[in-house]
Amino acid sequence: MAGNSFGQLFRITTFGESHGPALGVVIDGCPPGIVLDEELIRRDLRRRRPGASQAVSQRKETDDAEILAGTFEGRTTGTPLMMLIRNNDAKPGDYAEIKDRFRPGHADYSYWKKYGIRDHRGSGRASARETAARVAAGAVARMVLREIAGAEVFGCVASIGELAFALDDVAAAGDDPYFCPQAGQRDAIEAHIAALRKDGDSCGAVVHVEARGVPAGLGEPVFDRLDADIAKALMSINAVKAVEVGAGTAAAAARGSAHGDEMTGLGEFRSNNAGGVLGGISTGQDVVARMTLKPTSSITTPKDSVDVEGKPVKVATKGRHDPCVGLRAPPIAEAMLALTLADHLLRHRGQTGRA
Template sequence: MSHNTFGKNLRFTSFGESHGSTIGCVLDGFPPGMAITTDEIKAELIRRATGQSRHTSQRKEKDDVQIVSGVFEGVTTGHPIALIIENTDARSKDYSNIAKQIRPGHADYSYWKKYGVRDYRGGGRSSARETTMRVAAGALARKWLKQNHNITITAWLSQLGDIRLQAGDLSKIDQSPFFTGEIDRVPELDLYMDKLRKSGDSVGAKISAKACQVPAGLGEPVYGKLDAELALAMMSINATKGVEIGAGFDAVAQNGSEHRDEIINGEFASNYAGGILAGISTGQDITLSVAFKPTSSLRIPAQSIDTDGHAIEVVTKGRHDPCVGIRATPIVEAMMALVIMDHIMRHKAQIQSNHLNK
C-alpha cells in the first residue's frame, strides 16, 4: 500500500512530482459552510515559494492554485476539496546529466532500491515541491481553526547553522526572508548565508512553532496521541531529521521537580510538556521544534556510485537552496494546523459534543 494520505477524519492526499505537469491534493472531510478564495490560499503559498530572496532556490513558480471541487460559490460544500497547481518553471534539462547518478544524501539511493526506478528530475516525489500542496491545504485548516476555535499557529526560525535565535517579535516574521522575529539580526543572517553560498556548501536549520488557544482534551491514547501525530506530520516533511515537543531533548538534563509543570492556583507554572500530557492537550500552548538537515545538492564534489554500480564523482548543478529549512516555516504551520483540526473533528465524533475544555 502506498502512503500518500494523512489524517483520520480530515484526510489529506497529495500527488505529483517536482517536474511533472501538475501537483495537487485532495482534502476530504472538510466541513461545509466556510468561505474560501484562491487569493487566501495563494497568500500562504507565496510565503513558502522559492525565489523570494537570494538565499533560496531561484526556481520561480506562479503557484496559481485552482479549486477543482468541494467549493461552490466561494463556500466549502463538505465534499472532497481538490486543489491543483501547474508546474511552469521546471527545468528538467538541469538534471539530464545525473540520470544515472546516485546523489549522496538524496532519496536517489533509497527510491532506486525500493522501486527499481526513480524520477531524477529534481527529486521527483521526494522534492520539496510536494510540500506546496500541504501549505495550500493548510491555508484552509488554519482559517477554520481561527474562525471556529480562535486557534492561531505561528512558526519561526530558531536556529540557522550554529546561529541561535530568539522568537523576538513574531508579528514581524513575514517581514524577514528568514522568518525571524529578531529583525535586527537579519543583516547578520544575510552575511552568514552569502558566505555559505559562495563556498558552495549548505547548512541546516531549526524551526520552532506554537499553537495558541488550543482546547484541552485533544488526542487519543494510546496510538493516536496528539504529540505522536504532530511528530509524524513533521517527520513527513522533506529533510526533517528531528522533532521535539516542549522541552524535547533538553528534558534529559532537567530534574523532575523542574520539568513536571506544577499547577498553582489552577494555572500551570511552566510548559515544559509543550501543552500535551499523556498524548492529550492540556489547554496550554502546544510547542514544538523541527530540525532540518543541510541541503545535499552541492557544487562541492562528492563520491558515490551510478546505477551500474560504478564509482563516480557527483557535482550537483541547477537551482538549489543553501538552507532548505528557511522555507519550511509555513510548511510546519500547515502540518500543525491539519493535525490539530483533524483531532478536533475526532474529538467531536467520539465525545458527541462540541464541548472542549480550555
C-alpha cells in the first residue's frame, strides 16, 4: 500500500491499523543531536487520545510511544527514529455488522474497490487512530523547529457545528479539554455534543493552526510551495474537506487595496492576509491555516446503503466514535504543520546553508 510516507528530508512513514496490535512511525532524516523530549511526545499524544473527555470517543488507550531506535543518551543520532504505540483497547467485534456493508460517507467502499479487501475493524488505515503515529512524529518535528529556529506551533477549534469561537488565545487553547480559544464556552460545547449523542448524529468543525517564529525563506516558488505543502499535509488528515491559508476564501470578497499586507519595514507588516506565505515562500510572519472537517460518518442513525453484492441495506454504526472529530483534531493539525515546516527548514538549510 503506497502513500504512507510524508516529507523529503524530514520524512516519516506510518504503519499499523486501528484494531491491530499497534501503530507506529519511522522518522528518517531527523538531524543528530536534537534533545529528545519524551514528555513532549507523551503530552501531545495525551491531547489527541480518545477517552480524554465525555465529548469524544470512549475508547481507552494510554497512547504511550515506545522509542525503539534512533536515540542515544537522550539525543537523536541521525539514524532512523522509530516509535511504536500499542493498541490496548481494541474491540473489533463492534464492527461485525458492517463487515459486508458500506457506511455512507466513509472510506469503506473506496478502499474495497481499490484493494479488493477491506479491514472493517475500525476501518484499518482509514481510521483516525492512524493519526496517533503522526502526532508522535510531529512532537519530534516540534523539537527540531524549536532547537534550530525557535519556532512554535499552536492549534485550536474555530468552530464546532454551528458554534463559532473568537480566536482570543490560540496558544492557551492547547490546555483546554476542547481546544477552545474563547473562555466560557465549555457548557455550550458539552450541551451541543450531548444533543448530538442523543440524536445519534454528528457534526463538523473548523480547526485553526498557526506557527510562530518561522524564519523567512522557507518553501519553493513553484511546485513545492510552502502553502501548497501545508495544504497537502492538512488535507491528508481524516475527514478534512477544505484547507485555507491566511485570509483563505474571504479573499474572494476583498479588494486589493485592503487585502495586500502593507509593509512598514523589512520583515514588518500591518496585516497577515497572506498567512505568512508569499509566492510559496515564508515571509517571517506567523504561518496561519485552517482546515474544515466533515461530520463523523460513523453514526447510530440508520442510513441507506448497499452491501458487497449491491443489495440495499440500512447501516447504523455501533462502537465508540467521536460525535465531532474536530474535538481531537488540533494536535493532529499541529503535528502536520510542524512536520511540513521541519522538512522545509532542513531543505532550506541544505540549499542555502542558512537556518
